[in-house]
Amino acid sequence: MVPGIAAGINSGKGHSFLIHLPSPSSELSVIDILYVDDDLDFLEITKRMVERSGEIAIETASSAENALAMMEDRTYDVIVSDYQMPRTDGIEFLKMLRGSGNTTPFIIFTGRGREEVVIQAYDSGADFYVQKGGDLKAQFRELEHKIVQAVRIHEAESALRESEERYRSVVENATEGIVVVQDELLRYANPRALEMVEATSGEVTGKNFALFVHPGDIPLVTERYRRRQGGEKVPKTYDFRVVGKAGLVTWVQASAVLILWNRRTATLALLADITGRKLRENNIRQRNVALEQTVEDQAARLERSEEEKKNLLGRLAGSDTR
Numbered sequence: 001m002v003p004g005i006a007a008g009i010n011s012g013k014g015h016s017f018l019i020h021l022p023s024p025s026s027e028l029s030v031i032d033i034l035y036v037d038d039d040l041d042f043l044e045i046t047k048r049m050v051e052r053s054g055e056i057a058i059e060t061a062s063s064a065e066n067a068l069a070m071m072e073d074r075t076y077d078v079i080v081s082d083y084q085m086p087r088t089d090g091i092e093f094l095k096m097l098r099g100s101g102n103t104t105p106f107i108i109f110t111g112r113g114r115e116e117v118v119i120q121a122y123d124s125g126a127d128f129y130v131q132k133g134g135d136l137k138a139q140f141r142e143l144e145h146k147i148v149q150a151v152r153i154h155e156a157e158s159a160l161r162e163s164e165e166r167y168r169s170v171v172e173n174a175t176e177g178i179v180v181v182q183d184e185l186l187r188y189a190n191p192r193a194l195e196m197v198e199a200t201s202g203e204v205t206g207k208n209f210a211l212f213v214h215p216g217d218i219p220l221v222t223e224r225y226r227r228r229q230g231g232e233k234v235p236k237t238y239d240f241r242v243v244g245k246a247g248l249v250t251w252v253q254a255s256a257v258l259i260l261w262n263r264r265t266a267t268l269a270l271l272a273d274i275t276g277r278k279l280r281e282n283n284i285r286q287r288n289v290a291l292e293q294t295v296e297d298q299a300a301r302l303e304r305s306e307e308e309k310k311n312l313l314g315r316l317a318g319s320d321t322r
Contacts, residue, residue, distance in 0.1 A: 031151055032075075033058045036067045036093065037082040037109075042132075046080075046109075049140040056147060064093035076104060077151050080143070083110035083117060091117075091124050098125040105150035109143060127153070177242075177252065177271035181209050181225065182261050193271060196252070198244035214241035214249060221254075225267060228256060239274065251278040 033050075035058050037043050043060045050056050059076075061067035063085060079097070083090040094106050108121045111132040118129050128146040132139060171178055177193030179186060189197075189204045197204060197212045204212070213221050217240035227234045236257065242250045252271040259268045 030054075031056045031077045031147060033078050033080055033147060034061060034067055034070065034076040035059070035080045035109075036061045036064060036085070036090070038062055038085045039082065045136075046140070046143075049136070050144055050147075053144065056144065064088035064090075064096070067093065068096070071102075077154075078105045078107060078147050080107045080109050080147070083108055083121070091120055091126075094121070094124050094126055103154070105154045107143070107146055107150060176273070179209070179269050179271065180259070180261055180266050181269065182264065182266035184208055184210070184222075184225070186212075187261055187266065196242050196244060196248075196250045196271065196273070198246045198248055203245070212242055212244075214243050217241050224256070228258065228267060229265065239278075242271065249275075251275045 033056055035043060035046060037046070037060070040062060043062070047058045047060060051058055059070065061070055064081070065088065067079070067081075081090040081093055085093075088096075090108050090110065094108070097104065097106065105127045106125065107128045107130060108117075108126050109130045109132060110117075121129050127150045130139070130143050130146055171190050174190060174192055177196050178188075178190040179193050180188040186204050186207055186209050189201060194201060194204065199212075209225075210218050210222060220238070221240050224234050224238065237253060237255045239251060239253050242252050244250070251274045253274045254269045254271055256267050256269040259266055261268075
């Protein structure tokens with residue numbers, strides 16, 4: 001099999017985040033090929049020519065039926081098939097595989113070069129089409145190149161799918177709300193963000209983000225969003241209130257960055273619920289206010305007491321002089 005290669009990633013539902021995979025290795029391990037052709041002589045010639053590099057190992061089958069039987073016992077990196085064969089031709093063989101969910105790279109290698117055959121092959125799920133004929137060395141070099149290319153693409157797609165699954169699992173199970181805003185519209189909200197606004201994905205997606213921001217915080221949030229989209233430097237982290245559909249108010253600390261979403265700039269925001277912290281801060285403020293009021297009341301009482309004491313002393317002094 002071939003080592004993973006570098007690539008970007010599209011998230012589920014056709015949306016794109018920038019996630020990078022490991023760089024490709026300069027060396028390929030042996031690629032296992034199943035070559036299907038009813039021409040036994042050409043099977044042998046192809047096997048000898050292509051295996052000379054030492055990078056490709058070929059097993060052969062003389063029909064699609066034989067190939068399917070062989071595939072029950074093992075897997076292959078690429079399937080190469082002739083088009084015109086008795087009983088089941090190469091495209092019907094390809095359709096059978098794709099219909100069963102098999103995604104093994106498939107190359108049509110045939111002398112039939114009609115345009116409609118090429119179109120049908122690609123429409124049926126073929127990865128490449130290589131035409132037989134002409135210079136033998138040139139056509140086998142082309143076949144080798146397409147085999148290696150097909151395997152690299154397939155390995156990249158597999159790596160991307162695995163990365164998407166890991167990414168989606170992290171995002172959807174995050175304890176923080178995660179949203180993507182583009183053109184001031186919510187393009188994505190993870191389950192935790194949906195809890196905060198007491199809504200479903202369908203009720204949120206495509207709506208203006210300000211609908212879910214407390215009226216008192218809309219100016220701040222809108223200004224930060226527009227300045228960030230305009231390329232200005234703004235604080236990445238700030239606090240504001242999110243309002244749910246049924247009126248639930250949640251204080252969040254937003255950490256926002258620019259990303260590419262469907263190849264266009266958008267804002268990705270991580271929303272940490274800080275309602276508990278805000279309640280504690282508010283309680284402390286209230287206690288401080290109460291304490292300050294108590295101190296002021298006590299100071300006023302002391303001041304009144306001193307004044308009363310002075311008055312009393314004054315009256316006593318007046319009595320003594322009489």
